[in-house]
Amino acid sequence: MDVLGGLQKRIALAMAGKGPWGGKQGGGKAEDPGEAPGDGSSPGDKPRGPRNPWLPPGGGDEPRRSANIEDIFKHRGPEGPRRRGGGGGGPRFRLPEGPGGRSWFPLAIAAIAAIWLFATSVHQVAPREQGVVTWLGGKYSHTLSSGLNFTLPWPIQMVDVENVSQIRSESIPGTGEEKLILTGDQNLVDLSYLIRWNIKDLKQFRFQLAEPEETIREVAEAAMRASVAEMELDDVLSGAGRADIEARVTSRMQELLDAYRAGVAVQGIEIEKTDPPAEVIEAFKDVSAAQQDAETAVNSARAYAQRVMARAEGDATAFNRIYEEYRLAPQVTRQRLYYETMESVLSKTDKTIIEADGVTPYLPLPEVQRRSAPPPRAPSVTAPEGQ
Structure with missing residues (x-):
């Protein structure tokens, strides 16, 4: 209730033309020096409550004025905000002057423009490269070949170089x-x-x-x-x-x-x-191993067949040569074949069979030969007549 009563009192003072701190609005004093304040206080008394934050410091009556745009830029220059004190600020930066007091600034701008035109208009393309020229980076204009080429400056014409021979x-x-x-x-x-x-x-x-x-x-x-x-x-x-x-x-x-x-x-x-x-x-590896084994077996069989065929061909060639000799002398060739065949057969046995009158059909010649003192000679075989 005390807070509500104080608020009503301040509203009443404002409607009466007095400030909330006991004085008239717009100043810190009453219009009539003899008139006492409305709240019963003496003229020399200080206003009660906290100080008005909108009044300037030092007890002045005029309210503080907010800064405008002129105040903000009043103390600024080309080198930045000016600082007060310290001898009135530091020295300003100024471009050197040319002959006759002329400024070098236009010449510097012209030099920068010339460098920009040269750097963006002259293009050196390597032998293995080509360049694509586009208008403002979008529409195709033409293709640059290897060597020195000229275009309009950037960004009017843009060049994109690519190595076309690279694999x-x-x-x-x-x-x-x-x-x-x-x-x-x-x-x-x-x-x-x-x-x-x-x-x-x-x-x-x-x-x-x-x-x-x-x-x-x-x-x-x-x-x-x-x-x-x-x-x-x-x-x-x-x-x-x-x-x-x-x-x-x-x-x-x-x-x-x-x-x-x-x-x-x-x-x-x-x-x-x-x-x-x-x-x-894994299963595929097993199948591959089986296929390799099968191929190995097939190759071995083919090698054996080739050996047999070579041997058969050799025997056939030898038979043909013997046949040619047989055609020249049939009787001699027949008898020679007989002797060679009997020799090859009987040389592998230790028994000798003789067909003649008065001779025992079987003689243990090997045993007799072993019992004799002198070393035995190889048994001779005589073919019966008419064979």
């Missing part, structure tokens, strides 16, 4: 990634390859496609899938099959990129890896 490469897929492709016999193969290409037409490369590098990757993947789908798994894994796939992919990529007017020349495709999927690689 660039794209690896598909990235490192540690798996790319499964379906073969013609419904098998999957994990295949990674490298694309080598360069820029053929810089204008088409820059303005025909939004993302040329990404387009090259997508075209290469489409061509690779189409080429692998035409071959079986064994052909894809073999060296000859890889070379065939690389040639097909290169041809198809170049046809597609030329149709897109991409301005790209495909230099070649290099297949780096052809493996089965990781889930079945």
Whole structure:
């Protein structure tokens, strides 16, 4: 209730033309010096309550005036705000004057403009590079060849230089990634390859496609899938099959990129890896080992067949030579063949059979020969007459 009563009292004083601190509004004194303040205090008494924050310091009656824009910039100069005191501020920076008191400022501006014109209008293009000139960085103007070239200054014409002879490469897929492709016999193969290409037409490369590098990757993947789908798994894994796939992919990529007017020349495709999927690689290794064992057995059989055929051919050649001799002297050749055959047969046995009158059919000649003192001579065999 005390707070409410005080607030009502201040409102009443304001309506009566007095300030809230006991004086008239707009000043610290009453209009009549003889008139006593309305709140019953003496004229010499100080106003009660806190000091008015809007009055200037030192007890002046005039209220503090807020600073205007003229006061803010009144003490500023080219070197910044002026500080009061200290001898009236430091020295000002002034450009040196030329002959006759003329300023060097226009000449400095002209020199800067000349340097800017030369730096942005003259372009030296290397032998392996080309430059694309555009209007304000957007519309195509023309292409700069190698050598010294001139254009309008920046930003009217902008030049973007590119190395068109550099062989660039794209690896598909990235490192540690798996790319499964379906073969013609419904098998999957994990295949990674490298694309080598360069820029053929810089204008088409820059303005025909939004993302040329990404387009090259997508075209290469489409061509690779189409080429692998035409071959079986064994052909894809073999060296000859890889070379065939690389040639097909290169041809198809170049046809597609030329149709897109991409301005790209495909230099070649290099297949780096052809493996089965990781889930079945162990079983695939077992199958490969079995196939290698089968190939080894087949090669061994073929080698044995070649040896047998060579031996048979040699025997046939020898028989033909003997037959030629037999045709010249049949009786002599027949008897010689008989002797050689009997010699080769009887030399391997230790028994001698003699067919003659008065001779025992079987004689243990080896035992008799061992009992005799002198060293035995080799038994001679005489063929019966008429044989």
